[in-house]
Amino acid sequence: MNIKAFLAVTGAAALVASGALAQQTGPDDDRLVVNNEIEVVTDAPAPDHMEFVRTIYSGWRFRSDETQSLQMDDFDNPAFVFVDQAIDDWNAEMGANGESCASCHEGPESMRGLRAELPRWDEDAGEVYTMEMYVNECRTERMGLDAWGWNSQDMRNMTALLASVSRGLPINVATDGPVRAAWEKGKEIYYTRFGQLELACANCHEDNYGRMIRADHLSQGQTNGFPVYRLKQANLVSKHNRFRGCIRDTRAETFSIGSPEFIALELYVASRGNGLMVEGPSVRN
Ligand code: HEC
Numbered sequence: 695m696n697i698k699a700f701l702a703v704t705g706a707a708a709l710v711a712s713g714a715l716a717q718q719t720g721p722d723d724d725r726l727v728v729n730n731e732i733e734v735v736t737d738a739p740a741p742d743h744m745e746f747v748r749t750i751y752s753g754w755r756f757r758s759d760e761t762q763s764l765q766m767d768d769f770d771n772p773a774f775v776f777v778d779q780a781i782d783d784w785n786a787e788m789g790a791n792g793e794s795c796a797s798c799h800e801g802p803e804s805m806r807g808l809r810a811e812l813p814r815w816d817e818d819a820g821e822v823y824t825m826e827m828y829v830n831e832c833r834t835e836r837m838g839l840d841a842w843g844w845n846s847q848d849m850r851n852m853t854a855l856l857a858s859v860s861r862g863l864p865i866n867v868a869t870d871g872p873v874r875a876a877w878e879k880g881k882e883i884y885y886t887r888f889g890q891l892e893l894a895c896a897n898c899h900e901d902n903y904g905r906m907i908r909a910d911h912l913s914q915g916q917t918n919g920f921p922v923y924r925l926k927q928a929n930l931v932s933k934h935n936r937f938r939g940c941i942r943d944t945r946a947e948t949f950s951i952g953s954p955e956f957i958a959l960e961l962y963v964a965s966r967g968n969g970l971m972v973e974g975p976s977v978r979n
C-alpha cells in the first residue's frame with residue numbers, strides 16, 4: 695500500500711497533519727566494521743518470502759553517525775558493561791551442586807552460531823525455542839535454580855553475551871518444517887492493525903521505513919541487533935519489550951513478554967532479516 699492509500703484508511707492521517715510523518719530520507723551508505731575486525735553486512739536482498747520489500751537493511755543504517763560509531767568498538771559500546779556482568783554470571787558457581795554455565799559449556803564462544811538460528815524448533819521440547827528458553831531450561835532443569843524473568847536484567851545481559859559471540863554471522867532462521875505454524879501466526883500478527891491508530895507493524899516498518907516519524911528515523915524494524923542498548927533508557931532492551939513498546943505507541947493493549955504470540959512474532963520478524971548479520975548487542979537511540 696502506498697502512503698496515500700495507507701493514510702486514507704488509517705488514523706495515521708492525524709500523525710501526518712501534525713507533521714509527525716515526514717519526508718523520505720532512506721538508509722545511509724555507511725559501512726559497519728566492529729573492532730576493526732568484524733565486517734558486518736547491513737543490507738541484503740530480501741528473502742523470497744517477503745513480497746513487498748526488495749532490500750533489507752539493518753536498523754544501524756538509519757541511526758545518526760554518532761550513535762552508529764558507538765557500535766563500532768566494544769570499548770565505546772555501552773552494552774558491554776552488561777556483557778561483562780553476564781561473563782561473571784557465566785562463570786559463577788550458582789547451581790545447586792556448584793555448577794556454572796562454564797562447567798558444562800566451557801567459554802561463551804562455544805555458543806557461536808546459535809544466535810543466528812534462533813528462534814528455532816527444539817526437538818525435545820516439541821516447540822519453538824528462543825535464547826531465553828534455552829537459558830532458563832539449563833537453570834531450572836540442569837542447575838536446580840529458579841528461572842530468570844524473560845525481561846530481567848540478568849536475562850538481557852546473558853542474551854547480549856550470547857549474541858556477541860555470533861556477531862558477523864548471517865541470520866538464518868527456518869521458516870518451514872515444524873516451525874511453519876508459528877511462523878504463519880507471527881506473519882498474521884505483523885500485518886494486523888492495532889489500537890486507535892489502526893497501525894500494523896508493516897504500516898510503519900514496511901510501507902514507511904526511511905521516513906521520519908516524530909523525531910525518529912523509521913527503520914525496517916529488524917531484530918538482528920538485539921538485544922539493543924538504548925541510549926534513551928541507558929540499558930539493554932529485549933525484542934519482546936521493543937515489540938510491546940511499538941504496539942503501545944499505536945495505543946493498543948498488547949501481548950505479554952514471553953507469550954506464544956510474541957514468540958511467533960519474534961520468529962517471523964527474525965526471518966525477515968535472513969541474510970543480514972548478527973549485530974547484537976547494538977546501540978540505538
Ligand atoms: C549441567 C550441565 C549444564 C549447565 C550447568 C548448563 N547447561 Fe546449558 N546445556 C546443557 C545441555 C546438556 C544442553 C543441551 C545439549 C547441548 O546443546 O549442548 C544445553 C544447552 C544450552 C543452550 C542451547 C545450546 C544449543 O546449541 O542448542 C544454551 C544457550 C545454554 N545451554 C546456556 C546455558 C547457560 C547460560 C547456562 C548457565 C546459566 C547453562 N547453559 C548451564 C548443559 C548445561
Ligand code: HEC
Nearest residue numbers: 753893894895898910911912913915916917919936940978
Ligand atoms: C507507529 C509506527 C510503528 C509501528 C506500528 C511499529 N513500530 Fe516498531 N518502531 C517504530 C519506531 C519509530 C522505531 C524506532 C526507530 C526504528 O528503528 O525504526 C521502531 C523500532 C522497532 C524495532 C527496533 C529496530 C532496531 O534496529 O533497533 C523493532 C524490532 C520493531 N520496531 C518492531 C516492530 C514490530 C514487530 C511491530 C508490530 C508489532 C512494530 N515495530 C510496530 C515505529 C513503529
